[in-house]
Amino acid sequence: xxxxRIFLRNSALAMVxxxxxxxxxxxxLYAAGAPSPxxxxxVAIFQRGAADGLNVVVPHGEKAYYxxxxxxxxxxxxxxxxxxxxDLDGFFGLHPSLASLKLLFDQRHLAIVDAAGSPDPTRSxxxxxxxxxxxxxxxxxxxxxxxxxxxxxxxxxxSPVRAVAIGATLPRAMxxxxxxxxxxxxxxxxxxxxxxxxxxxxxxxxxxxxxxQATGRETFExxxxxxxxxxQPYSAAxxxxxxxxPFGDSLKQIAQLIKADVGMEMAFxxxxxxxxxxxxxxxxxxxxxxxxxxxxxxxxxxxxxxxxADRMADVALVTMSxxxxxxxxxxxxxxxxxxxxCMFVMGGxxxxxxxxxxxxxxxxxxxxxxxxxxLTTDFRDVLGELVVRHMRTPSTAEVFPGHTPKFLGLV
Amino acid sequence: MRPSVTIALVxxxxxxxxxxxxxxxxxxxxxxxxxxxTQIAPADRLQQxxxxxxxxxxxxxxxxxxxxxxxxxIERQLHPESIPENxxxxxxxxxxxxxxxxxxxxxxxxxxxxxVRQMVMGQIPYPTDPEIRMMIxxxxxxxxxxxxxxxxxxxxxxxxLQRLEDLxxxxxxxxxxxGTPEQRLAAFxxxxxxxQDDAIMAMGPxxxxxxxxxxxxxxxxxxxxxxxxxxxxxxxxAEAKVLRAIYSERQLAEVLDDFWFNHFNVxxxxxxxxxxxxxxxxxxxxxxxxxxxxxxxxxxxxxxxMLFYLDNWQSVGTDAPxxxxxxxxxxxxxxxxxxxxxxxxxxxxxxxxxxxxVTEVARCFTGWTIYKPQMGGRFFFNARxxxxxxxxxLGVAIPAGGGMADGEKVLDILARRPSTAHFISRELAExxxxxxxxQALVDRMADTFLSTDGDVRxxxxxxxxxxxxxxxxxxxxxxxxxxxMVASAVRASGGNVDFAAALVNxxxxxxxxxxxxxxxxxxxxxSQEWMNAGGLLxxxxxxxQLAGGRLPGVKLELADNTNPGxxxxxxxxxxxxxxxx
Numbered sequence: 008x009x010x011x012r013i014f015l016r017n018s019a020l021a022m023v024x025x026x027x028x029x030x031x032x033x034x035x036l037y038a039a040g041a042p043s044p045x046x047x048x049x050v051a052i053f054q055r056g057a058a059d060g061l062n063v064v065v066p067h068g069e070k071a072y073y074x075x076x077x078x079x080x081x082x083x084x085x086x087x088x089x090x091x092x093x094d095l096d097g098f099f100g101l102h103p104s105l106a107s108l109k110l111l112f113d114q115r116h117l118a119i120v121d122a123a124g125s126p127d128p129t130r131s132x133x134x135x136x137x138x139x140x141x142x143x144x145x146x147x148x149x150x151x152x153x154x155x156x157x158x159x160x161x162x163x164x165x166s167p168v169r170a171v172a173i174g175a176t177l178p179r180a181m182x183x184x185x186x187x188x189x190x191x192x193x194x195x196x197x198x199x200x201x202x203x204x205x206x207x208x209x210x211x212x213x214x215x216x217x218x219x220q221a222t223g224r225e226t227f228e229x230x231x232x233x234x235x236x237x238x239q240p241y242s243a244a245x246x247x248x249x250x251x252x253p254f255g256d257s258l259k260q261i262a263q264l265i266k267a268d269v270g271m272e273m274a275f276x277x278x279x280x281x282x283x284x285x286x287x288x289x290x291x292x293x294x295x296x297x298x299x300x301x302x303x304x305x306x307x308x309x310x311x312x313x314x315x316a317d318r319m320a321d322v323a324l325v326t327m328s329x330x331x332x333x334x335x336x337x338x339x340x341x342x343x344x345x346x347x348x349c350m351f352v353m354g355g356x357x358x359x360x361x362x363x364x365x366x367x368x369x370x371x372x373x374x375x376x377x378x379x380x381x382l383t384t385d386f387r388d389v390l391g392e393l394v395v396r397h398m399r400t401p402s403t404a405e406v407f408p409g410h411t412p413k414f415l416g417l418v
Numbered sequence: 419m420r421p422s423v424t425i426a427l428v429x430x431x432x433x434x435x436x437x438x439x440x441x442x443x444x445x446x447x448x449x450x451x452x453x454x455x456t457q458i459a460p461a462d463r464l465q466q467x468x469x470x471x472x473x474x475x476x477x478x479x480x481x482x483x484x485x486x487x488x489x490x491x492i493e494r495q496l497h498p499e500s501i502p503e504n505x506x507x508x509x510x511x512x513x514x515x516x517x518x519x520x521x522x523x524x525x526x527x528x529x530x531x532x533x534v535r536q537m538v539m540g541q542i543p544y545p546t547d548p549e550i551r552m553m554i555x556x557x558x559x560x561x562x563x564x565x566x567x568x569x570x571x572x573x574x575x576x577x578x579l580q581r582l583e584d585l586x587x588x589x590x591x592x593x594x595x596x597g598t599p600e601q602r603l604a605a606f607x608x609x610x611x612x613x614q615d616d617a618i619m620a621m622g623p624x625x626x627x628x629x630x631x632x633x634x635x636x637x638x639x640x641x642x643x644x645x646x647x648x649x650x651x652x653x654x655x656a657e658a659k660v661l662r663a664i665y666s667e668r669q670l671a672e673v674l675d676d677f678w679f680n681h682f683n684v685x686x687x688x689x690x691x692x693x694x695x696x697x698x699x700x701x702x703x704x705x706x707x708x709x710x711x712x713x714x715x716x717x718x719x720x721x722x723x724m725l726f727y728l729d730n731w732q733s734v735g736t737d738a739p740x741x742x743x744x745x746x747x748x749x750x751x752x753x754x755x756x757x758x759x760x761x762x763x764x765x766x767x768x769x770x771x772x773x774x775x776v777t778e779v780a781r782c783f784t785g786w787t788i789y790k791p792q793m794g795g796r797f798f799f800n801a802r803x804x805x806x807x808x809x810x811x812l813g814v815a816i817p818a819g820g821g822m823a824d825g826e827k828v829l830d831i832l833a834r835r836p837s838t839a840h841f842i843s844r845e846l847a848e849x850x851x852x853x854x855x856x857q858a859l860v861d862r863m864a865d866t867f868l869s870t871d872g873d874v875r876x877x878x879x880x881x882x883x884x885x886x887x888x889x890x891x892x893x894x895x896x897x898x899x900x901x902x903m904v905a906s907a908v909r910a911s912g913g914n915v916d917f918a919a920a921l922v923n924x925x926x927x928x929x930x931x932x933x934x935x936x937x938x939x940x941x942x943x944x945s946q947e948w949m950n951a952g953g954l955l956x957x958x959x960x961x962x963q964l965a966g967g968r969l970p971g972v973k974l975e976l977a978d979n980t981n982p983g984x985x986x987x988x989x990x991x992x993x994x995x996x997x998x999x
Binding site: 131133174176197214220223226229376 | 993
């Protein structure tokens with residue numbers, strides 16, 4: 008506790024130098040130790056397709072990295088170069104497209120966990136995503152997802168929009184006993200004809216099929232909840248500019264939902280397009296598929312931070328991908344399916360400014376199966392700590408059955 | 419003792435002994451769930467057949483099937499060539515002219531910006547169609563204008579692109595910007611003929627979209643082209659799929675087209691695939707939907723669309739001779755296709771292959787590549803890329819020096835494995851019978867698969883003649899996919915589809931954008947994928963919009979055309995019952 012107070016005060020002082028400290032910091036300072044009146048929120052971001060963690064968080068201090076990736080490695084940090092890694096701590100750096108996150112890292116609101124992921128050996132996108140979302144690597148029989156199981160047991164009536172996924176279908180991670188909804192656009196989440204809406208509601212309430220009845224009930228309760236914020240123009244705070252992309256739009260809507268205080272506790276969004284078997288980079292590190300994708304990815308995360316402002320004290324955002332990619336580049340300027348990856352954790356109460364996890368190294372004998380970054384942190388340790396220490400769910404026994412998480416000190 | 423009593427006693431003791439005999443016979447599988455044994459009432463069989471073999475019954479379908487006889491109707495559906503096709507369908511598909519073009523023709527006639535650039539630089543010939551050529555010239559002018567270049571300097575013959583404000587009066591622009599689609603169309607058609615084409619180019623995509631709903635087919639084509647020719651290719655594919663589902667008499671073949679495309683999924687938006695998917699569906703999938711599985715494997719393995727989508731076209735053997743040009747980067751083995759061929763196309767993820775098998779299979783397929791993929795090229799085997807060493811795939815030794823035969827051997831091996839038979843049978847049973855089909859049925863289908871060397875038609879016969887297919891557990895047990903829901907709603911309400919663009923968008927909103935599933939798994943055959951709040955809302959809204967006649971391009975002829983009548987129809991189509999089949 009004390010460490011955190013000093014921590015925040017130091018950052019606050021650093022910011023006072025540039026102007027007034029943001030409101031949320033002051034509140035956090037005074038409130039340290041006092042119970043938070045507002046509920047905590049966890050935002051999970053899934054990078055589908057196995058993002059190349061080694062080019063996202065660049066181990067520029069690792070010689071083997073450059074030996075194994077003669078054409079696609081991100082160059083060592085170099086002042087003023089738009090193609091070089093942005094140094095974080097002298098060993099790791101960020102891909103240049105993520106330069107906007109460097110400030111967050113330095114301000115200690117962004118933590119990175121490297122060599123993290125799922126211990127299961129599968130290199131099938133489908134299976135690995137399934138295992139990461141169900142929270143039970145290796146078990147196909149698990150029907151529900153970790154986020155649904157992690158929702159704190161509430162006393163009394165719960166918000167029908169406690170768990171929201173942005174997208175056309177409900178992701179595995181959110182399936183389960185607690186009601187969860189998926190939506191693409193907040194404004195469109197309603198039955199446009201009022202009379203039809205009433206009839207539909209009655210029909211779905213009384214249908215015999217239990218799954219359909221449950222979905223129907225969740226739907227109409229959620230519609231009712233969201234009516235208050237529909238049709239209201241949303242402008243992001245602090246001049247935040249979300250990229251004009253589906254992912255940018257997803258984060259913007261999550262921000263909107265959080266600020267609307269509709270009782271959302273868990274949010275999910277995904278972003279695809281990471282499966283770079285071919286032409287992962289262009290002629291330069293700042294060009295090509297990965298660079299372009301990371302640019303809008305980083306921009307969206309930064310915009311979210313700026314937009315959320317003082318609310319970030321209650322919010323933790325975590326990113327993950329089903330596995331990483333091969334340490335060596337393949338013959339097509341790309342990479343194939345690998346093993347360990349990296350995870351980002353961002354939030355007002357997060358102990359950022361550090362790359363967590365034990366770095367296993369990239370020498371031949373240090374690689375997993377001689378080809379991939381080895382795993383030293385189980386993804387459930389990261390998520391588990393957020394579930395317990397941020398969301399205040401008492402235990403992870405039901406969230407990650409069969410696994411006892413070791414907390415890293417992220418919260 | 420009297421014989422009848424003896425017989426009765428023997429019979430009674432046999433009956434009494436049956437459970438003991440069953441328990442004693444350890445090799446017999448667990449008893450099948452009751453629901454898959456109990457048969458549906460005879461009166462429901464027509465409905466079940468229509469629900470599962472078609473995209474939903476149209477008014478009068480039940481009577482039509484009864485008149486032919488259910489058994490005979492199923493047999494006909496299994497032989498689509500015996501069914502005369504609906505002439506309405508070819509009429510509606512007539513305007514979708516990209517459907518019949520070869521991949522290379524598509525690239526030239528509906529070029530992407532990169533190809534347009536090459537045309538302007540004289541590297542590729544302009545298309546022969548004068549309308550498209552003019553459109554391209556204007557596109558070039560528009561792009562260069564945006565980039566601040568002087569169009570005249572680039573090509574003295576290029577038409578000068580005018581802004582809307584220079585072309586039309588304020589009144590004319592306003593009339594194009596406001597009103598119903600019909601009013602906007604009238605305003606457009608009132609423009610002088612020589613200004614219409616330029617106006618299309620000068621207006622933004624939003625204005626074009628608004629005109630679209632009321633525009634006749636030839637104008638629609640121009641509007642689409644102005645948005646970008648490659649969009650036309652995408653739209654034609656998706657609209658044709660919807661139109662066929664609604665209008666084709668060869669319904670089972672259409673259902674199977676959807677099934678096999680999903681099984682051998684390809685993602686339209688991946689680079690060159692935009693120009694390769696049309697031929698893929700037309701030539702690799704559709705001709706083989708009721709044929710031999712091995713033929714499907716062959717056709718998909720050699721299709722440029724698949725070779726590009728799963729990167730095999732760039733896979734090079736590590737011992738292959740070095741590329742001719744020294745400056746060309748050394749390329750290597752790509753395992754993507756090798757893995758998905760086994761995991762998703764044949765054996766299934768638990769089908770008994772290892773990482774080593776993946777690598778070995780990938781080695782076998784080196785050299786299976788595409789000649790000029792960005793120009794819609796064809797398959798060819800490039801021996802210089804092939805790894806000629808010996809391989810071992812699933813325990814089978816493939817001697818060195820096999821060349822293209824290596825890949826063929828792999829397909830032979832995979833097509834004959836019991837795992838493949840089971841994996842395919844299970845998928846078919848998931849699609850046609852129930853989300854979790856009974857193992858006994860899957861086993862029998864797999865037996866047929868193996869004994870007929872992968873004859874899909876015969877496997878389907880086994881399935882359609884099984885008690886499980888006609889059981890209570892199968893009947894109305896599945897939730898319709900978005901595509902099934904939209905097609906069945908239009909069919910059920912007797913809708914007339916002038917153009918299917920709005921229907922395509924609805925399917926996407928419900929969560930199933932056609933041809934755009936990024937992952938090689940394709941869209942799910944299982945109901946629970948679709949039952950979520952967002953999808954349900956989209957279905958309800960679609961139903962009300964469709965019935966209310968507010969879906970552009972679709973006209974219903976309801977018995978009761980009044981507002982309350984339309985609302986009743988809409989509520990019916992959005993009801994829980996209608997979501998299942």
